[in-house]
Amino acid sequence: MTTRANPAAVPAHDPIALSRRLYRRGNRLLGPIAFSATLEDPRTVLQALRVEPGQHVLCLASAGDIGIALLATNPRRVTAVDLSLPQLHLTELKRTAVAFLPHDGYLALLGASPGSRGRGGSPATAAYQALRPELPDAVRQFWDGRLDMIDAGLLWQGAVSRLATLAGPLWLPFAGAAPQRTALLLRRVADGAHRPLCCPAPVDYPGLATRADRLVLRHGDVRQRLRAEPAGGIDRFALSNVADWLTPAGWHALLAEVVRTAAPGARVLACSRRRRLEVPSGLRERLRPDRRLERTLLGADRIRYFRSLTVLTVQGRDSGGTDATPSARGART
Template identity: 45%
Template sequence: MTVTPTLSRRVFTRMNMMLSPIAFSITLDDHRTVSQALRPLPGDRILCLASAGDTPLNLLMHDPSEVVAVDLARPQLHLTALKVAAVAALERADLEHFLGVRGPGRDPAGTRLAIYEVLRGDLTAAAREFWDGHPGMIRRGVLWQGAVQRMAPFGSPLVRLGRVLHGRPWSVAANPYLLPLLCRRMPRTDLLPPYLAPRTNPAVRSRTGLIRLVHGEVRDVLRDDPGFDCVALSNVADWLSPEQVDDLLTDVAVGTRGNARVLIWSRRRRMRPARPLPSAFTAHPALQRQLRRRDRIGYLRTVLVLRRREYP
């Protein structure tokens, strides 16, 4: 799929590259939105974007048979691989310290690099080469090394004002996504994402071997490795024309089983496919409206929740 980014996207991408090789170090997908849309069942086979690794890790709490995490950006896959290795090997206290859960920096004893030396043997050669070349990112806590995580706090006053104008609270202290994005602080323990939360971390930790990382296009995975029960495509539609969204949905129909659940959303614009939905899908408008209203990041323009029909 050939995508020509808009001028604003090209400028945004260039700024990302200047600040960090990693665009996102914390995934900006509300895990409640993903879980409520997909309703994963034990044994389901799930396809999602790798992004910063949070979504594939969080989905492990549903006891899938496999989570295939795909991304075109190799640094995002290397970050995901490092997070997966850390979750698998470290107890929660060490995991929080290594990732930087309690804030950027804050490694007076310099132990993060020592922990990385233990983890690097579990990484692929490509991921090891990447992280060996970026020790400073590990020293400062990888959660905070994404370009978006570095830029976003400068826009905090405008975001807070926008929240007030839309009838939302000024404070983001209880918001587990806006707090790290705007204030560079993770939320209190009971609001941590599932892969870090005390209640769900043990289950996630025991299933890290179920994640498979793929470098490439989502459409290629759907065509070449079909049979998914859940597909979470985040805001991939923001990069696509309406015609390309149609082509993607056609491939999703090919790559999923009967009764599969699909989630795709748009942050930048209202998503309008050029053609009607493929006949294989039914949409859920009421659930779409509910998820858009309750999403804790609060800037989704369109949410599309689809179920694949079960054919005899």
């Protein structure tokens, strides 16, 4: 995911503020795209959320892969939010590719098929030229100026992947409490071993293409996005590791907005690289964790980027779902 809080609201010595500054500086040095491929396992997200057909899902746009994977559940709408315009341009490129390119063209565009990368005139570049007329103007202008990234293989152009390739060995002495997991992550990111996880399977692709227009992109902070949403209008929340970029107070405020905008029985997935996420005492009657499922999903996760997963179900005030009115629920058709 890509999000940040107001730097003025966080003390300069705060480690979260330091992480944000390093993140932004790394992006400036290595390019505009932080994440070119998801560091979340789409299978984990789908199993945690259990999306039902016709539901409204909110997620972080990031590299676009999770939003696209969610289309396989036949949702009414997937709202993908991000503060980074380049990440949204990447997500829109992938969304449009799903709508207009065949599966092999999609893989070629991203540099995920053998021989798709090259030095000019590659299959990746050819796929982009075929897709180019279908792109929105701002997205087309962005990628027209970065054809070298497409030619080199988009899945390998994110700052995280490039840092892992260039400086991965230097990070291992600072891996902290999980050196084996960190080493595994660096190997997977650097050599592309997890790339197939971020690309739709051929069997799912036709359904994704027919639903591509249900993935709606929104530029901004996820908290601001939720404040603009009506009460009871969202069924599922895929929050990635947004909490890692927020102060505890910011995380608690976000959860309060989740509760307000959640439909009865809504499900929430949040991840963290830093810590186990806690629900504030004032919301514990409304947000019920599923610790057994969390442990199962974390153990089976194929990417293993996160140290903790938090799966929550939103309860009504009387645990019967009466907090949202029938009219509000029925209006979401």
